Amino acid sequence: MINREELERELKSDRALKVIPNAQKRVIIPVPQGIKFPKIPYITWQGDNKTGFGLLFINETDQRSQFLEQEVGILIAHEGLCPMGRNQQMILRSDAILQYFKANSDAMSDQKHVEHTIEFLQENVFRHAASDVNLWDNESVADIWSSDILWLKENFKPEDIYAKDGTLKPVISAAKCVNSEFDAVFLGPNAFIEGLGKTGKNGSWVIDQHGVRNLCTDEVFRQTYQLVAKKTEKNR
Secondary structure, three states, X not given: OEOHXXXXXXXXXXXXXXXXXXXXXXXXXXXXXXXXXXXXXXXXOOOOXXXXXXXXXXXXXXXXXXXXXXXXXEEEEEOOEEOOOHHHXXXXXXXXXXXXXXXXXXXXXXXXXXXHHHHHHHHHOOOEOOOOOOOEOOOOXXXXXXXXXXXXXXXXXXXXXXXXXXXEOOOEEEEOOOOOOEEEEEEOOOOEEOOOEEOOOOOEEEEEEOOEEEEEEHHHHHHHEEEEEEHHHHOO
């Protein structure tokens, strides 16, 4: 296991990189206001043990528990194709979710329905190919994770996330702002990182955004981030 101190040393080492997001879009689903979740224990992105009102689910790519927080939580995944069109034709994942919400008006109405919606998304919408996150792969594991509205506001343009009435869109399809710059370090395959989960079979990257960290498999990292410089070069 890689503990927090070892991870800190890696992020400060010559192996760390400065990266920015590329044009790959994310699909984001904010938790509607007014839903009540129970108070439960969870682990923060920093690896701290806390309690809060929300629900937990597993992102199968790193086997990490995801905490979806009441009022401010959001679900996140990669935009691309899924077979949810008529006669299983491929359509955009964001369109598939809007279609699902239209057919199921109570999809995000309470804890039970939110849990069912996450299960539906994992099974039918967010299974992307390792070689290209935009493509569907029925044999892959589901890749869907969580964050909060603060992260959303810091990383996306207002015009991409808000409707005309000033409320958050129920389903957002947008790319991160390219001026968002992160530290990143690669860690080898099948390693368990304290507070973050398990790296992929080909290794994973730890992405550090001002102290908020998450894991990204090497395959997905190469498709969703681009190099700015080595961290040491940035600091010279």
